[in-house]
Amino acid sequence: MRHLTVEPLIASLLMMHLHGAAAVIHSLKYFETGSSGVTNFPEYVAVGLVDDVEMVHYDSNTRREEPRQDWMIRITEHDPQYWQRETEFSIRNQQVFKADMETLKQRFNQTGGVHIVQKMYGCEWDDETNEVKGYAQDGYDGEDFISFDLKTETYIAPKQQAVITKHKWDNDRALITQKKNYLTHECPDWVKKYVNYGRSSLMRTELPSVSLLQKTSSSPVSCHATGFYPDRATLFWRKDGEELHEDVDLGEILPNHDGSFQMSADLELSSVAAADWRRYDCVFQLSGVKEDIVIRLEEKEISTNEEKPAYITFIIIAAVALLALVIIAVGGFMFHRNRRAQCPPTSDNSCELSEQLNLKAEVSALHTVYG
Structure with missing residues (x-):
C-alpha cells in the first residue's frame, strides 16, 4: 500500500503560546479528488504533503507522478523505477475513482451534474512522545461519506447510502489489518524518512x-x-x-x-x-x-490606504505652485541684478549678446550629454 493522508485537526488546537517549544508534530497526508462534469479540471488529482508542504503530484491530464521538492528527487536517485511505479499506482487509483463515482451516483439516484469524490488519509507523528495518530476518510459532494475509526477498527457511515460499504469493509478483516498497519507503522516510518531527507527545508525557521x-x-x-x-x-x-x-x-x-x-x-x-x-x-x-x-x-x-480629502490635496498643490512662483521670481530678479552689475549698459549691447551665446553653449552641452 502506498503511504497515505487525511486532514488532521490537532495542530490548530495546540497553538497556544509557543516559547521554546521543542516538540514538533510532523505529518504525512494524501488528498485524492475525482470529479465528474467539471470542465477545465482534471478528472483525477492526487497530491502528497509532508508537514503541509506538497512533495508529489499526479493528475489525469499529465498521467505522471512528479516530485514537487528537490529533496524528493534526491531520495529516489537510488531507485530509477520509483516514479514509474508511483505513476502506475496513481493510474490504477484513477480507475478506482471512476468506478466509485458511478457507484455513488447510482446510490444517490443521480444521472448528471457536477460531482466530487474525495479521499483523505495519512498520519501525524509527535517527535517527542513518539505518539502516532492515523486517519482515513472519504467524502462525496462536499459531505462526509465514510471514515475509518482506528481505535475500534471499524468504519463509520454518517449517511444511509454508505451503510452497504461499511458492512462490506467491516467484514474484511484482512483489509482492516492492512490499513491499521499502514496508519500506525508504515506511514510514521515514511514521515521520519521524509523529514530527515527534507530537513534543511522542512525544519527551517523564518521570522515574518x-x-x-x-x-x-x-x-x-x-x-x-x-x-x-x-x-x-x-x-x-x-x-x-x-x-x-x-x-x-x-x-x-x-x-x-x-x-x-x-x-x-x-x-x-x-x-x-x-x-x-x-x-x-x-x-x-x-x-x-x-x-x-x-x-x-x-x-x-x-x-x-485612506485617501486625504480633496480640499487638503488642493491646498497642498496650490501651496507648492505658489512657492515655485516665488522661487522663480526671486531667481529672475537676482539674475538680472547680477547681470546688470557685471555688464554695464553700452550702445552695442555686446555684453548682453555674450551672455546669450554662453547660455546657448551650456544648453548645447546638456543636450550632448543626454543625447
Missing part, C-alpha cells in the same frame, strides 16, 4: 515581517504577519500586558506562494480613546523561537 494595517480611520486595526515558517505560530493582541479575547478577530494561518505562511488578527478600536492606544500591542510567537515580535499600537506604525 509584522505590520499594522487599517483601511480607514474607523476600521479595525489589523496586525498582519507574513513570511514565517513553519506554520506553528500564534498572533494575538494584548492590553496592559494581558492577552485580549474580546474585540479581536483572529484569522486563519494561510500559505504564501513561496511556501511560507501569513496570518492576521484584527482589533476593534471604535470604543477606545486615542490616548489609550499605547496600552495595546500585537505579539507574534513562532515555535522554537524564544524572542517575541512585539509592535505597540501607535498611529505612526499604522499603514493605511
Whole structure:
C-alpha cells in the first residue's frame, strides 16, 4: 500500500503560546479528488504533503507522478523505477475513482451534474512522545461519506447510502489489518524518512515581517504577519500586558506562494480613546523561537490606504505652485541684478549678446550629454 493522508485537526488546537517549544508534530497526508462534469479540471488529482508542504503530484491530464521538492528527487536517485511505479499506482487509483463515482451516483439516484469524490488519509507523528495518530476518510459532494475509526477498527457511515460499504469493509478483516498497519507503522516510518531527507527545508525557521494595517480611520486595526515558517505560530493582541479575547478577530494561518505562511488578527478600536492606544500591542510567537515580535499600537506604525480629502490635496498643490512662483521670481530678479552689475549698459549691447551665446553653449552641452 502506498503511504497515505487525511486532514488532521490537532495542530490548530495546540497553538497556544509557543516559547521554546521543542516538540514538533510532523505529518504525512494524501488528498485524492475525482470529479465528474467539471470542465477545465482534471478528472483525477492526487497530491502528497509532508508537514503541509506538497512533495508529489499526479493528475489525469499529465498521467505522471512528479516530485514537487528537490529533496524528493534526491531520495529516489537510488531507485530509477520509483516514479514509474508511483505513476502506475496513481493510474490504477484513477480507475478506482471512476468506478466509485458511478457507484455513488447510482446510490444517490443521480444521472448528471457536477460531482466530487474525495479521499483523505495519512498520519501525524509527535517527535517527542513518539505518539502516532492515523486517519482515513472519504467524502462525496462536499459531505462526509465514510471514515475509518482506528481505535475500534471499524468504519463509520454518517449517511444511509454508505451503510452497504461499511458492512462490506467491516467484514474484511484482512483489509482492516492492512490499513491499521499502514496508519500506525508504515506511514510514521515514511514521515521520519521524509523529514530527515527534507530537513534543511522542512525544519527551517523564518521570522515574518509584522505590520499594522487599517483601511480607514474607523476600521479595525489589523496586525498582519507574513513570511514565517513553519506554520506553528500564534498572533494575538494584548492590553496592559494581558492577552485580549474580546474585540479581536483572529484569522486563519494561510500559505504564501513561496511556501511560507501569513496570518492576521484584527482589533476593534471604535470604543477606545486615542490616548489609550499605547496600552495595546500585537505579539507574534513562532515555535522554537524564544524572542517575541512585539509592535505597540501607535498611529505612526499604522499603514493605511485612506485617501486625504480633496480640499487638503488642493491646498497642498496650490501651496507648492505658489512657492515655485516665488522661487522663480526671486531667481529672475537676482539674475538680472547680477547681470546688470557685471555688464554695464553700452550702445552695442555686446555684453548682453555674450551672455546669450554662453547660455546657448551650456544648453548645447546638456543636450550632448543626454543625447
